[in-house]
Amino acid sequence: MLIGELAERAGTSARTLRYYEEHGLVEADRDANGYRRYDEGELRVVHEIRALLAAGFGVDDIRPFVACLRAGNSAGHVCPDSVAVLRRRLREVEGLLDQMGAVRDQLRGQLAQAIEEREIRCLRIR
Amino acid sequence: MLIGELAERAGTSARTLRYYEEHGLVEADRDANGYRRYDEGELRVVHEIRALLAAGFGVDDIRPFVACLRAGNSAGHVCPDSVAVLRRRLREVEGLLDQMGAVRDQLRGQLAQAIEEREIRCLRIR
DNA sequence: CTAGGCCTTCACGCCGACGTCAAGGCAAGC
DNA sequence: GCTTGCCTTGACGTCGGCGTGAAGGCCTAG
Numbered sequence: 001m002l003i004g005e006l007a008e009r010a011g012t013s014a015r016t017l018r019y020y021e022e023h024g025l026v027e028a029d030r031d032a033n034g035y036r037r038y039d040e041g042e043l044r045v046v047h048e049i050r051a052l053l054a055a056g057f058g059v060d061d062i063r064p065f066v067a068c069l070r071a072g073n074s075a076g077h078v079c080p081d082s083v084a085v086l087r088r089r090l091r092e093v094e095g096l097l098d099q100m101g102a103v104r105d106q107l108r109g110q111l112a113q114a115i116e117e118r119e120i121r122c123l124r125i126r
Numbered sequence: 127m128l129i130g131e132l133a134e135r136a137g138t139s140a141r142t143l144r145y146y147e148e149h150g151l152v153e154a155d156r157d158a159n160g161y162r163r164y165d166e167g168e169l170r171v172v173h174e175i176r177a178l179l180a181a182g183f184g185v186d187d188i189r190p191f192v193a194c195l196r197a198g199n200s201a202g203h204v205c206p207d208s209v210a211v212l213r214r215r216l217r218e219v220e221g222l223l224d225q226m227g228a229v230r231d232q233l234r235g236q237l238a239q240a241i242e243e244r245e246i247r248c249l250r251i252r
Numbered sequence: 253c254t255a256g257g258c259c260t261t262c263a264c265g266c267c268g269a270c271g272t273c274a275a276g277g278c279a280a281g282c
Numbered sequence: 283g284c285t286t287g288c289c290t291t292g293a294c295g296t297c298g299g300c301g302t303g304a305a306g307g308c309c310t311a312g
Contacts, residue, residue: 055229055232055233056229075236075239077236077237077239077240078239078240078243078244082240083237083240086233086236086237086240087237089233090230090233090234090237093226093229093230093233094230096226097223097226097227097230100219100222100223100226101223103181103182103219104216104219104220104223106181107181107212107215107216107219108216110201110203110212111203111209111212111213111216113201113203113204114203114204114208114209114212115209117204118204
């Protein structure tokens with residue numbers, strides 16, 4: 001499988017796949033003319049990468065998951081290194097959720113106050 | 127008040143204040159030598175800006191709040207334009223909270239599964 | 253033989269709120 | 283007059299996950 005085919009099957013671009021390779025995530029053999037030749041298994045790897053990126057992981061965080069998949073495991077998140085990264089990210093996400101929850105409450109409070117002020121002005125006009 | 131003093135009193139840097147001015151948020155008179163001379167009221171403006179940035183607003187979103195303060199209101203969020211921005215941002219934040227909540231649940235699920243797999247392996251070894 | 257459709261590497265663009273350096277003017281104490 | 287420390291404008295660097303060319307080689311079909 002060449003890079004264009006893998007890109008299409010994975011729902012992404014050739015540029016993106018080269019980027020992943022550059023960062024040590026995806027691997028490819030080379031044909032005599034220099035073209036990248038991909039194994040069927042790389043499709044799963046790319047899907048794993050995309051799912052983790054969507055969950056907010058950085059490329060460096062993703063490496064252990066890929067290694068875990070390559071080691072023959074059924075999923076990328078069952079190895080100890082992956083679990084460590086999962087735990088760290090979970091704490092980060094929980095922290096962000098707390099922060100954003102506080103922001104949400106603040107916004108709601110300001111909106112409520114603005115509406116209140118408007119009502120007071122309405123009463124004054126009468 | 128010169129830029130350095132305002133920066134210190136507002137807990138930020140001179141560069142940041144010039145950035146705010148460049149984007150139409152902060153205003154200053156000029157001395158004969160070209161130095162920026164700030165009014166006392168600008169301190170409140172800068173605090174408002176910082177609070178809104180911390181809540182995830184962009185500089186363009188913040189302009190109506192500053193205008194509202196300058197119009198003599200007790201708070202920057204009581205004017206109609208500010209309220210519109212508040213509402214929009216609240217919807218955004220709620221959306222992000224939903225997304226991140228889903229991510230958190232996914233991470234928890236993967237961690238739980240990883241632990242389960244490890245227990246299965248332990249049982250096999252016995 | 254040529255057109256166009258793959259592929260390669262190199263390298264800049266993007267977004268946003270600044271940090272940081274460069275080169276210089278201005279004020280004030282010794 | 284010299285140093286120190288404020289100020290000015292201008293312009294490039296940061297972070298990350300790519301997008302988007304440019305310039306060129308390879309392969310296939312008509």
